Amino acid sequence: MSSEILAVGLDVGTSRVRCVIGEPSEDGRLNILGVGESDSKGLRRGIVTSAEAVSESIRKAVSDAERVSGVEIDSATVNLSGEHFRGENKNGVVAVAGPEKEITEDDIERAIESACAMPLPPGWDIVARVPQEFIIDGQDGITEPVGMSGSRLEALVHVVISPSAARQNLVKAVKRAGLDVEETVLEPLAAAESSLTDDDREYGCAIVNLGSEITSMMIFGRGAVQHTAVFPFGSMHFTKDLAVGLRVSIPQGNKIKHEFGCVASFLLGSDEREEMIEIQPVGRNETRGLSKEILCDIMQPRAVELLQHISREADAARAQISGGVVMTGGGSLVRGMCEIAEQIFDAPTRLGFVEPEYFGGLAERIQGPEWATAAGLALTSMRRQLREGGHGEKSPGKKVAEFFGNIRDKFR
Ligand SMILES: Nc1ncnc2c1ncn2[C@@H]1O[C@H](COP(=O)(O)OP(=O)(O)OP(=O)(O)O)[C@@H](O)[C@H]1O
Ligand SMILES: [Mg+2]
Structure with missing residues (x-):
């Protein structure tokens, strides 16, 4: 290893656990050293239901990644998922009091704190606070207020809240697997970190992470998060539809979805429409x-229903997504998903592959939208450690530095 910094992303999903280990390269990219994955057990809709089962899956994915990379890890940046997130845009105002009336980092923190001072339901926490912009004496659109002059500082902040127990139980499961949690990051925020360009964030773009049981959406615009939404459905819905409709087992439903599934009938040529596949209904010896x-006729209406639901939420947010829609998560791999989404969102839609300018080393091992979250978590970890100036325990001073580093990063 050439660097002291080891960046580890651990995506604990409902169907798969993925681990990415990397280190910074000289050109600022994350050199991927190793990746590992395992089947996930003990989660429902992104929430831990059995800590022991989850930690076992984590151990498998981590030991795979350690074997490939030849390094041992003791901590990771972990994704936070679940159906109960709520994102809101808040603002907070403070007076700038210094003799020169020059804005300091302390003023910024006070303004952000004031934006986040909101009543929370019992047992809920703020899990993300992403500054959008600052307004100084009525002048808006300011991204770097430190050192500017003014007497009234306003912060616009996107705040995401969720039940605290979900995060606590995830952290416990990771610790049980022998790893410390450096930080938890919302799943769509991590996916965006690896897959969106600065232009996507600036001109307006929605990232839609289609997982197994959870789908999350974050809308970016003017360089920052504008809207967050989470939906209690995912690609498992297709598997269950096939299991019920064709009377096959869940594993067979999954296999049919992966190998032959399609959600856009206009992609099937006339010969392909007639092509037959063999299925074996539960309890029968013979196949049919x-x-x-017909397979597409079962899957397409479900895809339309789910995507329309997401699209309505994007419309309600009244956010510009002229940069289009970027789809990540294993669920986006179903044939035709991007094409049908493009019609429903009425916006250019693409699969979210990790941005080549951010990754090096074994980057070809994470070339798929299902790796966006794990890769984004590792990238977030690397960028944080570079800002802090190395690996190790976070001192209170470092935490403050990280906080302001985060603000600056959002406006890179
Ligand atoms: N090649 C493929 N074709 C079709 N579907 C796929 C493919 N690969 C994965 N999937 C589906 O994607 C889903 C898993 O996606 P992903 O790994 O992003 O979910 P997860 O992170 O485990 O779950 P969640 O985010 O909901 O907690 C599964 O339902 C799986 O069947
Ligand atoms: Mg996931």
Whole structure:
């Protein structure tokens, strides 16, 4: 290893656990050293239901990644998921009191604190506070207020809240697997970190992470997060539809979805529509035939329903997404998902592959939208450690530095 910094992303999902280990390269990219994954057990809709089962899955994914990279890890940056997140845009105002009336980091923190001073439901916490912009004496759109002059500082902040127990139980499960949690990061924020460009964030873009049981969406604009939404559905819905509709087992439903599934009938040529696949209904010894057209007829209406739900939420947020929609998560891999989403969102839509300018080393091992979250978590970890000036325990001073570093990062 050439650097003291080790960046580890651990994506604990409902169906898969993924681990990415990397180190910074001289050109500022994250050199991927190793990756590992395992089947996930003990979660429902992103929430831990059995800590022991989750920690076992984590151990497997981590030991795979350690074996590939040849390094041992003791901590990770972990994704935070769940159906109960709520994002809100808040503002806070403070007076700037110094003799020169020059804005300090302390003023910024006070303004952000004031924006985040909101009543929370019992047992809920703020899990993300992302500054959007600052307004100094009525002048808006300011991203770097430190050192500017003014007497009234206003902070606009996107605040996300969630039940505290979800985070606490996830942290416990990771600790049980022998790792410390450096930081938890919302899943769509991590996916955005690896897959969006600065232009996507600036001109307006929605990242939609289609997981197994949870789908999350974050809308970016003017360089910052404008809206967050989480939906209690994912690609498992297709598997269950196939299991019920075709009377096959869940594993077979999953296999049919992966190998032959399609959610956009206009992609099927006339010959392909007639093509038959063999399926084996539960409790039967003999197989039966199913045409690809019928398979698509089962899956497409569900895809339209789920995507329309997401699209309505994006419309309600009244946010500009002229940069389009970026789809991440394993659920986006179903054939036709991007094409049908493009029609429903009425905006350019692409799969979110990790940005080549951010990653090096074994980057080809994370070339798929299902790796966006784990890769984004590792990238977040690397950028944080570089700002802090190295690995190790966070001192209170470092935490403050990180806090302001985060603000600056949002406006990179
Ligand atoms: N090649 C593929 N074709 C179709 N579907 C796929 C493919 N690969 C993965 N999936 C589906 O993607 C889903 C898993 O996606 P992902 O790994 O992003 O979810 P997760 O992170 O484990 O779950 P969640 O985010 O909901 O907690 C599964 O339902 C799986 O069947
Ligand atoms: Mg996931």
